[in-house]
Amino acid sequence: MSITMNGWVKNSCLVLVCLFLWQARVEAKQLAVVVAKTNATSALTAADLAKLFKLDGAKWPDGKNVTLVFFDPSSADMQIALQKIYKMQPDEFKTWMASHRASILFVHSEEELLKAVESVPGAVGLIDVYSITNRINVVKVDGKLPLEQGYLLRGN
């Protein structure tokens, strides 16, 4: 038996479901859209998010150019982005990236991604929601934050 917050007794699933207020979030991986604290954008529609990430002429409201902060394209996070934002096949995405290299910054860790988003003007990134810190802002997508029902950027 092990107990955690809100009296969750691990070895008694029925007790868990029947007796206690269970606040655990049973979720697949969810990505947060993160920007610098100085970025005034707090919400985007899914369509605007796609324009932004496809560098489709989109700029930030203050006129800054968009810089995308990416992990390796084969990472799980990028696979979700591919599926939910770009809606492209991997090869197509590679070609797209090659033609937009100047606006993409590749990082190798979550810490690097957070630092880049904080410090590079106009930067925006995608990060596992459980890694967000209060050094960055999280942008709503279609009025929803990560872990809210119906949030777009969730998946494998």
Next chain:
Amino acid sequence: MKGIRACFSIFLFACALLAWLPATASQSKRPRTDITVTTRSARARAHFETGLDKYQTLHVEDALENWRKATREDPHFALAHILLSQFAEDPTEQVSERDKALATKKFAGKEEQVVIDWLSATSKGQWVPAIQAMNSALHDYGAHKEVVWLAANWLVAQQQWARSLPLYERLNAMDPNFADAWNSAAYSYAHTRQFDKAFAAMQRYTELLPGEPNPHDSFAEISRMAGKFDDALAHYRAALKIDPSFIVSQEGLADTYALMGEESRARTEYATAIAKATNVQAVTWGLQSAATYVREGNDALADLAFEDVAMQARSRGFGNLEAQAYRTMAMYQRDGAKARQLLDKALAVLDEEQQVSKVLLDQERAVVLRSRIYRAIQDGDLPAATATLKQLEDLSGSSADASVTANFDSASGAVLLARGEYLDAIMHLESDERNPYSLRNLIVAYDGNGAHDQAELAAQRLAGFNEPTIEQALVVPAFRRNHGAAPVETKPAGGAISSARRM
């Protein structure tokens, strides 16, 4: 004699005065853990620390009572209020203590304030600020054992097993004698299917608390998760030998026999557990016992047993459990009309005026609606499934409860799968991987989407699913029979499980 009495009175007064004196500084560090604890009352501090010790050795009621005493001694003791809000079982106490923590936050130190921000946001279902505050606490105070322990436990509560592990490993390195960290680490390893590490951590936990029943109970549960039923039985018996009143181990024994297919023996063990149980345990374990007839395929006796438990639940005012009995009956019925009738009956019970909290009623309502959707799909009535899904979506949208959300995901996945929309089905089903119905649907969805390796992994996971639920009883044994699988999950070559599995 009089002089001695006077001296003794002075001594008692001095003791009482010392206990009431504020700490020499407004903040002081707990030497054992380093978390900053702010209180003006030495007695409150002592109760708080005793509460932590009690909680970390799983004496939960004692822990809560000590924290309650701490807040009575010092009503401005914000950290004690917030821990009560997180660990109390009574939902009304959770909310009132959270509000008291927020009201008294200004009296707390900076570290405590971050913890209060994190846990109060959690309590309000504000997940983004909660995570930000947790990571901030870990960044600034990651060397403080209690902060790391809280964060690891918090992640486990969010079912983020893999993410909790580095924190438990840090705790094990910081204090190799911190028993609770070994126990919790073992569960996280087990949930990420790293059973070798789980058993090693459990071994250490057992060595640290040789006279306690819980290490054996934990060892038993993890053995059962790994499909090692004989080991599970031995450890449950060892726990009961140490403390015959540790009845969760008695129930564990019964659950294990049920999973092993020894249903008659399971019923005997459930009866022993029920004889020593509280009212709510008696009804809950009565449902488990009734499910043994389902495992035997004896629907008639199952009906009688579930009807009996439904009546017990009704007489004790447990409307959610009464509804659960009818809903469970519906789940194994072969006749669709009878199943629908039972599901209607379950919903009617939930609609009655009940003394049970709305949270619990909503949780059961979600499972009833999910069962209706499964049944409609089984009967080929996709429009009915879609209409019920809308009801479940509305319920889920108005609830912050994760089990309601999980049921919505399971049902959405089932409907999308029935429509052949594999990718979207996968997205939902992956959110409910502890439900054998969802795992079974996930296998089909992966295959439909061409992800055969993932389908194989999901199949192995389903075959190795050993939680004693009615869903397990209805899905897993049949799946094993059809696929010639054993109850032990096998790891494919190349260690693909850890990289492919999302926990």
